[in-house]
Amino acid sequence: xxxxDLWSDVRExxxxxxxxxxxxxxxxxxxxWIFKTGEAATYHLERSLIWAGVLLAxxxxxxxxxxxxxxxLRWFNAREEERVRGVDYKGxxxxxxxxxxxxxxxxxxxxxxxxxxxxxxxxxxxxRVLLAGA
Numbered sequence: 001x002x003x004x005d006l007w008s009d010v011r012e013x014x015x016x017x018x019x020x021x022x023x024x025x026x027x028x029x030x031x032x033w034i035f036k037t038g039e040a041a042t043y044h045l046e047r048s049l050i051w052a053g054v055l056l057a058x059x060x061x062x063x064x065x066x067x068x069x070x071x072x073l074r075w076f077n078a079r080e081e082e083r084v085r086g087v088d089y090k091g092x093x094x095x096x097x098x099x100x101x102x103x104x105x106x107x108x109x110x111x112x113x114x115x116x117x118x119x120x121x122x123x124x125x126x127x128r129v130l131l132a133g134a
Contacts (some may be wrong), residue, residue, distance in 0.1 A: 018108065021115050022063050025056040028118055032056075035125075043058045055118035059111045066107035073100050 032053045038044040045053070081094050 014108065016068075017112065018063070021059065021112050022121070025059045025063075025115050028056045028115070028122055029053060031122060035129075046125065048121055050119035052118045052125065053113045055121065057116065059114035062107050062111040062114065066104050067109060069107060070101075070104045073103070 032045065032049050035049055036043040036045055077096060077100065085092075085094075
């Protein structure tokens, strides 16, 4: 395996993890919705489910922010390269700053952590309900 292969794997796996994290956040919110109680006008959720939902919703917001920040950083960098090198520089190699992925990767890690924390809270609730019924 070459270093290029390794980095290719990292890109592929982080993209997949991002997709799975997004799907898990939506699925967690759907599970929370199942446990609502009350009439249509006055739904009620236990506090632990609300907190789990907040964490999952924040993870989805970070998912959006991760991609928005990535696009903005690359757009600004591309505009700067055009300004410095000229528009005729298209198709030639440019060197991106090493720091360009720091914020998107930080958002990625935080997003995954929030989904994990949301699921811990959701699973704790489900175990409490299951054990109370036993």
